[in-house]
Amino acid sequence: MNSAILVEDLSVSFAGQEVLRGLNLEIQAGGPTVLVGRSGLGKTTLLRAVNRLNECLPDCVTTGRVRLRLGGEWVEAYGPATVVEDLRKRVGMVFQTPNVLPVSVERNIALPLRLALGLSAAEIEARQEQALREARLWDEVKDRLAAPAQTLSGGQQQRLCLARALAFAPDILLLDEPTSSLDYKAARGIEDLLLELASRYTLLVVSHSLNQARRLARFMFVLREDGQVEAVDKEALGDKERLLTLMDELF
Amino acid sequence: MPRLLARLVERALPPLAWAAALSVPAAFFGLLAFLLWRGLPSLSLALFFGDTPPLAALLHGAPVFDGLWPACLGTLYLVLLSCCLAIPLGIASGICLARYATGRAKALLDFCVDLLAGIPSILMGLFGFALILLLRKTLWPGANTCLLLSALCLALLVLPYLISSTRSCLEGLPPELRLTGASLGLSPWQITARILLPAASQGILSGVILAVGRAAEDTAVILLTGVVANAGAPGLLTDKYEALPFHIYYLAAEYQTPQELSQAFGAALVLLCLTAALFAASRRLQAGLERRWKSGRNNRNGSIRA
Numbered sequence: 001m002n003s004a005i006l007v008e009d010l011s012v013s014f015a016g017q018e019v020l021r022g023l024n025l026e027i028q029a030g031g032p033t034v035l036v037g038r039s040g041l042g043k044t045t046l047l048r049a050v051n052r053l054n055e056c057l058p059d060c061v062t063t064g065r066v067r068l069r070l071g072g073e074w075v076e077a078y079g080p081a082t083v084v085e086d087l088r089k090r091v092g093m094v095f096q097t098p099n100v101l102p103v104s105v106e107r108n109i110a111l112p113l114r115l116a117l118g119l120s121a122a123e124i125e126a127r128q129e130q131a132l133r134e135a136r137l138w139d140e141v142k143d144r145l146a147a148p149a150q151t152l153s154g155g156q157q158q159r160l161c162l163a164r165a166l167a168f169a170p171d172i173l174l175l176d177e178p179t180s181s182l183d184y185k186a187a188r189g190i191e192d193l194l195l196e197l198a199s200r201y202t203l204l205v206v207s208h209s210l211n212q213a214r215r216l217a218r219f220m221f222v223l224r225e226d227g228q229v230e231a232v233d234k235e236a237l238g239d240k241e242r243l244l245t246l247m248d249e250l251f
Numbered sequence: 252m253p254r255l256l257a258r259l260v261e262r263a264l265p266p267l268a269w270a271a272a273l274s275v276p277a278a279f280f281g282l283l284a285f286l287l288w289r290g291l292p293s294l295s296l297a298l299f300f301g302d303t304p305p306l307a308a309l310l311h312g313a314p315v316f317d318g319l320w321p322a323c324l325g326t327l328y329l330v331l332l333s334c335c336l337a338i339p340l341g342i343a344s345g346i347c348l349a350r351y352a353t354g355r356a357k358a359l360l361d362f363c364v365d366l367l368a369g370i371p372s373i374l375m376g377l378f379g380f381a382l383i384l385l386l387r388k389t390l391w392p393g394a395n396t397c398l399l400l401s402a403l404c405l406a407l408l409v410l411p412y413l414i415s416s417t418r419s420c421l422e423g424l425p426p427e428l429r430l431t432g433a434s435l436g437l438s439p440w441q442i443t444a445r446i447l448l449p450a451a452s453q454g455i456l457s458g459v460i461l462a463v464g465r466a467a468e469d470t471a472v473i474l475l476t477g478v479v480a481n482a483g484a485p486g487l488l489t490d491k492y493e494a495l496p497f498h499i500y501y502l503a504a505e506y507q508t509p510q511e512l513s514q515a516f517g518a519a520l521v522l523l524c525l526t527a528a529l530f531a532a533s534r535r536l537q538a539g540l541e542r543r544w545k546s547g548r549n550n551r552n553g554s555i556r557a
Contacts, residue, residue, distance in 0.1 A: 051434060053433060056429065085438055086436070088433065095430075095431070101428070103544060103545040103546070104546045111445070111446075112432075115435075
């Protein structure tokens, strides 16, 4: 098997309140791997444990081990030698609601690239266009790159966020319910895009919709009430009735 | 009957609210009209430069004895100097309160800022005066009240405005902005300096405007720390100087002729214009910085700066 993320005995708590306890998980390269589960069980926390974003929230304590394969090498996410900023540059993230920066469309990609990677203006411009094309947004925004990003529609903003993450050329992409704030059509657009991207990136997607999970998942995990994850086997993924029965048991 | 009363209140509320809101511009324009009426007739080159030829004063620094010019320069230097001292310190303290301080340290710092905001300006002047007395007796026998001392005390006076506005603006930003910056691999300093501060710049500007206005108009602080009626244009930071608010105060308190009183109104008008010009300059600076941040371009059709 070709793993990309290994989670061992991961526990995360906020202000003494335990969200995840002793969790083990192995995520394959490519994917998409979809993580489903009832809301409030810690799907987002698990996702943010991978790029260590939980640390930016108050009173968070994380124990356990997370290993990521970045550029062909295994990296200890919580190792003392790991620089968290470097890790996050290699592990892109798309949030639940489109979180564009309050700047222009092009600057949304250019500013992080310049600050985090220190790229030259020419390199930034090239990556910008490539990322926007990859996120299938280029044709819609190429004439309004200087417009404020907030003037784009919700679906466009979410694709801009995706493009911003892709511009970093990450190894892993974390997507936290990326379509939950979008209408049906825009959501389907993003799903098609994710299926396409899975050939080039490792995708870990959190979803609250079983239908979406069925459309997207090559691998599926269910986060259970007790803070453990359970893999959904391959046959169940293809069989709708079986999947629904399984979900009824687990949810 | 109570229902009738309730309806009456409902009816009366909007016009009352409007009346209250309109009283502000009414007061402002009333004041402005009065100032223009009394001050405008006295406005002339002679008001600024007295008997000295204006060009000689502007280009060669010829001394001006009977005009506002040295006081204009004094106030301008004073405001710029105190802002140079207070703005970096105020913004840095605001960042500290909003981003780093927690728990008891934050409560204590908060309390100190409130306390500083509540100190009357005459007390700040007295502090400056006492400081000079102390310096004279100890480290620096030649110390005297001067432009630098006034600027220092004024900086202390306006510091709370800057701290509060920076802090409340940073805290008012959506928390996702910080998380977004972090998820993109930016360092905490990059997030603060390149994402949060620019996003909050408009609110910080309102603090700067308050500070500029306060520094330009305050008389009590400078009264005890170095302003005099006749010092000429300010030369060194350790010199005495003239300032517009003090000039107005002095003329209004001790005028001998109606002309001198109308000179005071002229000076008040000049002070108003000077302050408005400083506001406009800071607004332009902020707008320019914000546009550059948002577009990555130096001007509307300039090259990409990334």
